[in-house]
Amino acid sequence: MRDATASQRLASLGEVSTAGELAAAREDPATGRVLPVRADIADMLPLGGLSRGSTVAVHGSVALVMALLAEATARGAWAAVVGAPDWGFVAAAELGVALERLAVIPAPGEHLASVIAALIDGMDLVVVGNPEALDASRVRRVMARARQRGTVLLSHGAWPKVDLELRYLSGRWHGMGAGHGYLRRRDMVVEVRGRGAAARSRRVRVVLPTLDPVPAPIPDAAGSGGARGARA
Amino acid sequence: MHARELSDSAPSRVVVVWCPDWPVMAAATAAGASLFDPIATVSSGLVVACSVAARAEGVRRGMRLRDAMARCGGLVVHHEDPVRAGGLFEPVVAAVAELLAAVEVVRPGVIVAPASGPARYVGGEDQLAERLIDQLDAHTGVSAQIGVADGFFAAMVAARRGVIVPPGQSAEFLAPLDIRELHHLDAGAGEHAELLDVLWRLGLRTLGAFTTVPERDIASRFGAEGARVHRAARGEERRALSRRRPAPELTVSQTLDPPVDRVDTAGFVARRIAGRLQALLVSHGVSCLRMGIHARTANDENLVRVWRCVQPVSTVAVADQVRWQLEGWLCGGGGMPPPTAGVVELRLEPIDVVEAGRLQLDLVTATDADGRDRAGRALVHVQGLLGFDAVCTPVIDGGRGPVERARLVVWGEQRHRRRAPGAPWPGRLPPLSPVVIPSPSPQGRVVDMTGASVVVSRRCEINAAPHLVQVEGWPPMPVLAWSRPWPVDERWWATDGAVRCARLQVVVDRGPTTGCGTAECPDQLALLVACTGGRWRVEGIYG
Numbered sequence: 001m002r003d004a005t006a007s008q009r010l011a012s013l014g015e016v017s018t019a020g021e022l023a024a025a026r027e028d029p030a031t032g033r034v035l036p037v038r039a040d041i042a043d044m045l046p047l048g049g050l051s052r053g054s055t056v057a058v059h060g061s062v063a064l065v066m067a068l069l070a071e072a073t074a075r076g077a078w079a080a081v082v083g084a085p086d087w088g089f090v091a092a093a094e095l096g097v098a099l100e101r102l103a104v105i106p107a108p109g110e111h112l113a114s115v116i117a118a119l120i121d122g123m124d125l126v127v128v129g130n131p132e133a134l135d136a137s138r139v140r141r142v143m144a145r146a147r148q149r150g151t152v153l154l155s156h157g158a159w160p161k162v163d164l165e166l167r168y169l170s171g172r173w174h175g176m177g178a179g180h181g182y183l184r185r186r187d188m189v190v191e192v193r194g195r196g197a198a199a200r201s202r203r204v205r206v207v208l209p210t211l212d213p214v215p216a217p218i219p220d221a222a223g224s225g226g227a228r229g230a231r232a
Numbered sequence: 233m234h235a236r237e238l239s240d241s242a243p244s245r246v247v248v249v250w251c252p253d254w255p256v257m258a259a260a261t262a263a264g265a266s267l268f269d270p271i272a273t274v275s276s277g278l279v280v281a282c283s284v285a286a287r288a289e290g291v292r293r294g295m296r297l298r299d300a301m302a303r304c305g306g307l308v309v310h311h312e313d314p315v316r317a318g319g320l321f322e323p324v325v326a327a328v329a330e331l332l333a334a335v336e337v338v339r340p341g342v343i344v345a346p347a348s349g350p351a352r353y354v355g356g357e358d359q360l361a362e363r364l365i366d367q368l369d370a371h372t373g374v375s376a377q378i379g380v381a382d383g384f385f386a387a388m389v390a391a392r393r394g395v396i397v398p399p400g401q402s403a404e405f406l407a408p409l410d411i412r413e414l415h416h417l418d419a420g421a422g423e424h425a426e427l428l429d430v431l432w433r434l435g436l437r438t439l440g441a442f443t444t445v446p447e448r449d450i451a452s453r454f455g456a457e458g459a460r461v462h463r464a465a466r467g468e469e470r471r472a473l474s475r476r477r478p479a480p481e482l483t484v485s486q487t488l489d490p491p492v493d494r495v496d497t498a499g500f501v502a503r504r505i506a507g508r509l510q511a512l513l514v515s516h517g518v519s520c521l522r523m524g525i526h527a528r529t530a531n532d533e534n535l536v537r538v539w540r541c542v543q544p545v546s547t548v549a550v551a552d553q554v555r556w557q558l559e560g561w562l563c564g565g566g567g568m569p570p571p572t573a574g575v576v577e578l579r580l581e582p583i584d585v586v587e588a589g590r591l592q593l594d595l596v597t598a599t600d601a602d603g604r605d606r607a608g609r610a611l612v613h614v615q616g617l618l619g620f621d622a623v624c625t626p627v628i629d630g631g632r633g634p635v636e637r638a639r640l641v642v643w644g645e646q647r648h649r650r651r652a653p654g655a656p657w658p659g660r661l662p663p664l665s666p667v668v669i670p671s672p673s674p675q676g677r678v679v680d681m682t683g684a685s686v687v688v689s690r691r692c693e694i695n696a697a698p699h700l701v702q703v704e705g706w707p708p709m710p711v712l713a714w715s716r717p718w719p720v721d722e723r724w725w726a727t728d729g730a731v732r733c734a735r736l737q738v739v740v741d742r743g744p745t746t747g748c749g750t751a752e753c754p755d756q757l758a759l760l761v762a763c764t765g766g767r768w769r770v771e772g773i774y775g
Binding site: 086088092103104106109111115118124169171172186209 | 603604606607608609610611613614617618622623624625626627628634637638640643662663664665666667668669670671694697713714715716737739754755756757758772774775
């Protein structure tokens with residue numbers, strides 16, 4: 001812990017990068033067990049990030065899927081989006097996704113399962129926009145492969161046997177009145193349901209998206225915090 | 233040649249042929265324009281290269297296009313196109329290869345070769361330079377500058393000044409020069425940007441000042457790469473670090489069926505073979521300094537060209553070089569006729585192979601590159617399944633609406649921007665953008681209390697308060713809030729593609745959600761609706 005605060009103090013000096021930070025950068029996200037997420041949604045996830053090899057289903061909010069990709073891609077992880085031809089990528093960039101490390105396969109057609117399998121080999125995160133197009137046996141094989149390779153599968157829609165389920169319940173927009181203003185932020189309620197220890201569902205309030213600056217992640221929180229969680 | 237290889241400790245004499253402003257020359261040649269006109273090539277609204285005439289009018293690299301146009305009214309603007317620059321360079325290489333043996337292409341515009349043999353043959357280095365300039369002028373009409381010195385870096389710097397540095401004097405020649413000359417050390421620009429930035433801030437402004445720092449200290453702070461740069465600055469650059477004969481198992485070849493005879497298929501072939509070469513080099517733990525690109529056509533013509541590899545060797549860089557070379561051959565031009573048949577076999581042969589560790593950059597970048605290669609291989613695999621065009625990556629352009637701002641480009645193509653996102657776009661939507669852009673846009677109506685359609689006037693005023701949004705297939709949604717309309721009056725000067733519409737953000741009520749259960753959390757949906765001549769459509773969905 002003393003080390004952590006010391007490294008934070010060092011990191012706050014700006015130009016200085018500590019050996020620990022370099023090591024963290026190398027381990028995370030390339031080999032770290034937990035991929036980091038934006039600070040404002042990290043609290044929502046049981047491990048404070050996306051556990052490698054896990055499958056996460058998101059219901060009802062594309063913004064939430066994009067937000068889950070943001071921090072990891074910004075830190076050098078690679079992501080692919082399959083079967084989501086209508087995503088607005090300007091919004092993805094606004095939410096912090098590094099578009100230069102995002103591959104998009106809008107129309108995988110009948111090859112969906114093979115495409116996902118190929119992507120799992122090379123990507124850190126794979127988003128499946130049309131999971132309903134997969135049958136149960138293919139789903140099992142794809143999940144096993146993702147677990148083996150340490151790739152996070154993000155399904156936008158129902159997916160059997162997920163490790164974590166995030167369900168958008170309701171949202172409330174702010175910033176606009178009767179003919180004036182514009183959309184500034186949305187408060188939404190998300191139901192989080194995990195497996196095993198986290199099986200009891202809980203409701204979380206999240207502000208997403210927002211024009212207000214997102215609090216910067218504390219350098220140490222996403223990396224070693226997540227790893228601590230993974231061991232627990 | 234053999235004698236020089238044996239005495240590896242003595243730096244070798246190197247000749248560099250440099251065609252200044254090659255991108256501009258290529259653009260002018262392709263467009264049939266005169267080189268004496270002010271010409272600039274532009275990428276993302278910034279000047280990438282410009283001709284002498286343009287420079288005389290005050291146009292500079294890195295300048296915004298608008299400023300360049302303001303300084304030079306008659307400026308002819310071309311888009312930056314590395315493929316064109318690479319393809320048109322082949323006749324130049326062919327002309328140089330008639331005089332020099334063992335020609336290597338560093339990048340389109342720069343050729344390097346050993347100088348001592350050819351110089352002895354023509355009677356001196358000065359004569360060699362003259363012959364080269366003559367040859368290029370006669371065969372291709374291209375004007376080039378020649379530099380001869382000890383080692384590649386010194387020769388490159390000499391070529392930019394058009395001078396011949398006597399043997400053993402490269403260090404003195406380099407010492408007073410600006411340290412930023414080190415940008416020219418490797419093929420592309422910017423490889424050593426970080427190192428140079430640090431040195432500049434340390435107050436080491438000349439190459440001479442840099443070389444006064446002991447090599448040991450540079451190596452301990454900047455690693456092997458720093459040591460290599462230091463040796464180059466001292467003019468003691470070796471041609472290769474420790475050369476090994478290429479093992480035949482490192483050669484990759486690919487039979488092309490059907491034969492490649494078109495430029496557009498060349499790109500795909502290049503990526504595939506480059507990926508295989510990279511994988512092979514990595515699995516042997518080696519890297520290569522130069523590679524030979526061999527092609528055999530259906531009529532048994534053999535084409536060979538040697539390229540110097542950008543360090544560290546990456547799939548993308550190798551693929552680009554292979555692609556440029558193939559295009560150069562396929563297009564012919566200059567003194568070289570195009571091959572009489574398509575290419576049926578392509579072979580990449582690494583020439584100077586060294587242990588990868590000697591060239592490896594720091595570990596952070598290495599893992600980065602690792603991830604990129606891994607991702608690249610997976611995407612090439614998907615391209616194999618679905619076709620080359622099926623894998624894309626998004627690029628953000630300038631523009632007003634969500635549809636024109638994001639564009640998908642095919643994976644592996646250039647990610648250049650068409651319109652600058654930073655430019656002012658009057659009527660642009662505020663920066664929370666819709667996360668879903670349905671295609672085609674669902675048609676619908678926005679009505680007021682009385683059930684009459686809401687319309688937006690030409691002065692961009694809304695005639696009544698919106699009350700309901702009705703979209704085919706959706707339940708009617710009561711409007712809770714709405715923004716002022718944003719006018720879109722794009723291309724009003726054109727009679728055809730004129731877009732006249734107004735956009736509106738609306739928040740609608742979706743009623744209490746089943747998941748939430750209680751009335752305290754009603755669910756709201758935000759939509760981007762657009763009105764064209766009284767007809768409404770949903771352009772985007774927020775959140």
